[in-house]
Amino acid sequence: xxxxxxxxxxxxxxxxxxxxxxxxxxxxxxxxxxxxxxxxxxxxxxxxxxxxxxxxxxxxxxxxxxxxxxxxxxxxxxxxxxxxxxxxxxxxxxxxxxxx
Amino acid sequence: xxxxxxxxxxxxxxxxxxxxxxxxxxxxxxxxxxxxxxxxxxxxxxxxxxxxxxxxxxxxxxxxxxxxxxxxxxxxxxxxxxxxxxxxxxxxxxxxxxxxxxxxxxxxxxxxxxxxxxxxxxxxxxxxxxxxxxxxxxxxxxxxxxxxxxxxxxxxxxxxxxxxxxxxxxxxxxxxxxxxxxxxxxxxxxxxxxxxxxxxxxxxxxxxxxxxxxxxxxxxxxxxxxxxxxxxxxxxxxxxxxxxxxxxxxxxxxxxxxxxxxxxxxxxxxxxxxxxxxxxxxxxxxxxxxxxxxxxxxxxxxxxxxxxxxxxxxxxxxxxxxxxxxxxxxxxxxxxxxxxxxxxxxxxxxxxxxxxxxxxxxxxxxxxxxxxxxxxxxxxxxxxxxxxxxxxxxxxxxxxxxxxxxxxxxxxxxxxxxxxxxxxxxxxxxxxxxxxxxxxxxxxxxxxxxxxxxxxxxxxxxxxxxxxxxxxxxxxxxxxxxxxxxxxxxxxxxxxxxxxxxxxxxxxxxxxxxxxxxxxxxxxxxxxxxxxxxxxxxxxxxxxxxxxxxxxxxxxxxxxxxxxxxxxxxxxxxxxxxxxxxxxxxxxxxxxxxxxxxxxxxxxxx
Numbered sequence: 001x002x003x004x005x006x007x008x009x010x011x012x013x014x015x016x017x018x019x020x021x022x023x024x025x026x027x028x029x030x031x032x033x034x035x036x037x038x039x040x041x042x043x044x045x046x047x048x049x050x051x052x053x054x055x056x057x058x059x060x061x062x063x064x065x066x067x068x069x070x071x072x073x074x075x076x077x078x079x080x081x082x083x084x085x086x087x088x089x090x091x092x093x094x095x096x097x098x099x100x
Numbered sequence: 101x102x103x104x105x106x107x108x109x110x111x112x113x114x115x116x117x118x119x120x121x122x123x124x125x126x127x128x129x130x131x132x133x134x135x136x137x138x139x140x141x142x143x144x145x146x147x148x149x150x151x152x153x154x155x156x157x158x159x160x161x162x163x164x165x166x167x168x169x170x171x172x173x174x175x176x177x178x179x180x181x182x183x184x185x186x187x188x189x190x191x192x193x194x195x196x197x198x199x200x201x202x203x204x205x206x207x208x209x210x211x212x213x214x215x216x217x218x219x220x221x222x223x224x225x226x227x228x229x230x231x232x233x234x235x236x237x238x239x240x241x242x243x244x245x246x247x248x249x250x251x252x253x254x255x256x257x258x259x260x261x262x263x264x265x266x267x268x269x270x271x272x273x274x275x276x277x278x279x280x281x282x283x284x285x286x287x288x289x290x291x292x293x294x295x296x297x298x299x300x301x302x303x304x305x306x307x308x309x310x311x312x313x314x315x316x317x318x319x320x321x322x323x324x325x326x327x328x329x330x331x332x333x334x335x336x337x338x339x340x341x342x343x344x345x346x347x348x349x350x351x352x353x354x355x356x357x358x359x360x361x362x363x364x365x366x367x368x369x370x371x372x373x374x375x376x377x378x379x380x381x382x383x384x385x386x387x388x389x390x391x392x393x394x395x396x397x398x399x400x401x402x403x404x405x406x407x408x409x410x411x412x413x414x415x416x417x418x419x420x421x422x423x424x425x426x427x428x429x430x431x432x433x434x435x436x437x438x439x440x441x442x443x444x445x446x447x448x449x450x451x452x453x454x455x456x457x458x459x460x461x462x463x464x465x466x467x468x469x470x471x472x473x474x475x476x477x478x479x480x481x482x483x484x485x486x487x488x489x490x491x492x493x494x495x496x497x498x499x500x501x502x503x504x505x506x507x508x509x510x511x512x513x514x515x516x517x518x519x520x521x522x523x524x525x526x527x528x529x530x531x532x533x534x535x536x537x538x539x540x541x542x543x544x545x546x547x548x549x550x551x552x553x554x555x556x557x558x559x560x561x562x563x564x565x566x567x568x569x570x571x572x573x574x575x576x577x578x579x580x581x582x583x584x585x586x587x588x589x590x591x592x593x594x595x596x597x598x599x600x601x602x603x604x605x606x607x608x609x610x611x612x613x614x615x616x617x618x619x620x621x622x623x624x625x626x627x628x629x630x631x632x633x634x635x636x637x638x639x640x641x642x643x644x645x646x647x648x649x650x651x652x653x654x655x656x657x658x659x660x661x662x663x664x665x666x667x668x669x670x671x672x673x674x675x676x677x678x679x680x681x682x683x684x685x686x687x688x689x690x691x692x693x694x695x696x697x698x699x700x701x702x703x704x705x706x
Binding site: 003004005006007010011014017018021022024025026027028029030031032033034035036037038039040041044045047048051052055056058059062063065066069070073 | 103104112113114115116117119120123124126127130133134137138141144145147148149150151153154157160161163164167168170171174175178185189261264265268269271272
């Protein structure tokens with residue numbers, strides 16, 4: 001059976017770092033070359049620029065997905081942890097009540 | 101903007117290109133940062149998160165890391181294309197402006213000398229009475245000539261734009277072929293990959309995939325070696341894992357480890373790869389090749405002897421004090437290798453010792469490594485420099501003429517081929533150090549035929565200091581020291597008056613003596629003398645370069661305790677200007693005359 005282990009604080013800290021890293025990026029668009037080369041080159045550069053922009057945004061989204069995944073894992077763990085604590089307390093109370 | 105035309109090939113602004121390059125530079129940096137950040141997150145998460153959720157998350161992270169690596173290469177290749185186009189366009193604009201100026205001047209001249217008669221347009225006849233004056237005709241011819249040059253410039257610009265388009269296409273294709281989102285490229289795609297696309301594609305493979313690829317397509321290695329070392333250095337640095345702790349040794353990232361394990365012969369000799377990684381890769385190649393040859397005794401005894409010599413010279417390698425790195429190891433044909441004493445990734449002062457004729461890895465690797473260590477120790481002592489700031493390379497990475505190949509010594513072809521290898525090695529060093537932000541002060545020390553090898557290399561590749569010891573002559577393609585890519589006053593040469601072989605090398609080949617005034621190097625003494633503390637130094641009495649450990653106990657240029665070695669160390673530390681000018685051909689002639697007089701007088705004086 002797989003071993004499950006989560007340290008939610010560390011997970012959240014890592015998610016924060018990833019999020020800050022992704023947010024710190026420069027603008028994705030490139031300046032137009034309209035003023036310096038032929039229309040063919042200008043169009044080709046625009047096309048490459050668009051492709052780059054799409055790939056860049058997709059990479060940024062993927063990082064944010066990782067952030068969301070890590071935060072959800074930490075939240076889920078804490079939620080279960082809280083529920084488990086409540087149930088443990090109830091179990092204690094039940095046991096207390098059942099005692100002679 | 102109106103597009104440029106054949107009449108105006110210089111039309112267009114360069115600043116948007118520079119702006120784009122600046123934006124791309126920031127994107128390259130960010131993509132590299134993201135790769136490092138994701139790698140550090142992957143490593144960190146393993147210590148506090150495990151289970152199915154983590155495994156799925158880690159797999160996504162790996163894909164994300166690949167995407168950022170891909171973007172890094174994409175942006176880098178585009179930035180290179182933009183920069184190259186900007187440089188070409190600047191040059192075209194500059195020349196076009198000059199040509200247009202000439203046309204304007206010729207038109208003005210024509211107007212003044214033709215009395216205003218006729219049109220000046222090319223191909224339209226002049227209609228003035230009695231025709232134009234000879235002066236006017238000259239102006240017209242000058243203008244026509246300038247217009248033809250403008251046409252050629254337009255052709256050039258078309259070529260430059262075609263190249264720019266091709267570069268952009270390659271930058272774009274790299275994402276398709278090398279990016280992590282589209283899976284492993286096909287054999288056809290690999291065959292068509294170059295530049296950043298190839299590099300990024302390779303760094304997405306496992307070690308076994310890399311080994312398989314290299315076996316099925318050996319041209320991959322050559323295509324990598326054809327790359328600009330600066331491109332390789334930037335790619336390799338982007339693959340770096342977290343920086344090591346202070347005093348710790350750098351560990352390869354998973355991608356780097358895969359490359360080292362999967363294609364060690366390529367990574368170990370690839371200029372632009374960090375030296376710690378080349379050392380690791382070359383050790384893999386060395387051990388593997390020795391094991392293979394030992395399993396088939398007698399098949400290639402000469403190669404086995406050479407590789408064993410390398411292993412012996414390396415000693416404890418990076419664990420030694422000082423550390424030693426296997427900088428390069430070529431096992432195709434006659435083995436060639438270079439070993440550094442000191443850490444080439446961090447040393448402030450780096451010196452290359454380039455040997456001359458008769459040098460082989462099997463016969464001389466140990467002796468040259470020892471000479472490097474002696475030189476390293478002397479530099480530390482002379483310059484009061486911490487040893488961690490020094491590195492000296494015994495560079496036996498060219499096919500030197502054999503001891504009996506007199507014909508080859510007279511010729512330059514082996515020096516030219518060696519010079520090309522040395523030049524590339526110097527570019528690799530500069531690129532690695534530039535990528536790590538730690539530039540090095542570099543010296544090339546050529547001995548005998550090695551001085552000619554160095555001269556060929558330094559025509560294009562720049563260093564901070566150059567020293568020619570006992571030169572067998574410098575190629576005529578380098579008329580003077582000023583024609584080397586070395587700062588003024590930093591080319592030095594020395595030849596002892598007891599060195600019998602250097603003049604023979606110069607005389608039989610017709611090459612130049614670099615100590616001669618006409619070569620304009622800083623000549624210095626290799627004769628007996630004293631160091632800065634008044635301690636005696638020996639003069640050289642053998643061509644060498646290493647003689648003191650021979651049975652005869654003679655001294656040559658790189659032996660400890662000699663004037664030549666002492667002065668060379670000062671030069672490598674940037675103190676060459678303080679060395680007295682001495683050791684010119686006239687100085688040697690005087691000393692040789694004194695020797696002869698002494699020989700004649702001695703019997704009479706006894």
